[in-house]
Amino acid sequence: MHRFLEASAGQYMTRIVKTVARETTMRELQRMFDADNFNCYPVRDGDDVVGIVSQFDFLKCFAFNPGRMVPAYDDLLSRMVADVMTPEFIYVDPETKLARVLQLMVDHRMKSIPVLDAEQRLVGIIARADIMRALASCARG
Structure with missing residues (x-):
């Protein structure tokens, strides 16, 4: 466990990251989730990361209550990522210890x-x- 406590996000992170633009439609996002089997994508505006969009964000737009009119499915899929993304998001830097990353994931029920x-x-x-891989790697010594 000592090796795990010393390990950092930069050692175990995935370096090639697929992102989406604010203008990506929900239809395109759904195809990406299906194809990649990812839980979330960072949202970019040029070189800046302006939010994240998760499967949960995608599903939220389909949750209705009795007081809300239900739009057509195709209308919902035409919406943009900018309409459903989470603009205030948690992130870490490459030097962040994995123990801290794990705690953030547990506390905020995050997958990525x-x-x-x-x-x-x-x-x-x-x-x-990645955290599970790090734990196994550190346990093997």
Whole structure:
């Protein structure tokens, strides 16, 4: 466990990250979720990460209550990621210890966390599977 406590996000993160634009439609997003089997994507506006969009964000737009009119399915799929993304998101830097990353995931019930460098540029993403891989690797010594 000592090796795990010393390990950082930068050692175990996925460095090649698929992102989406604010203008990506929900239909395109659904296809990406199906094809990639990812839980979330960072949302970019140029070089800036301006939010994240998760499967939960996608599903929220289909949750209705009795006081709300139900739009057509095709109308919902025509909406943009900018309409449903989470603009205020948790991120870590490559030097963040994995123990801290794990605690953030547990506390906030997150499956993936973007990794941004000091200039706030996206350099990776760390997922639960990466944490599990790190735990197994550190346990083997």
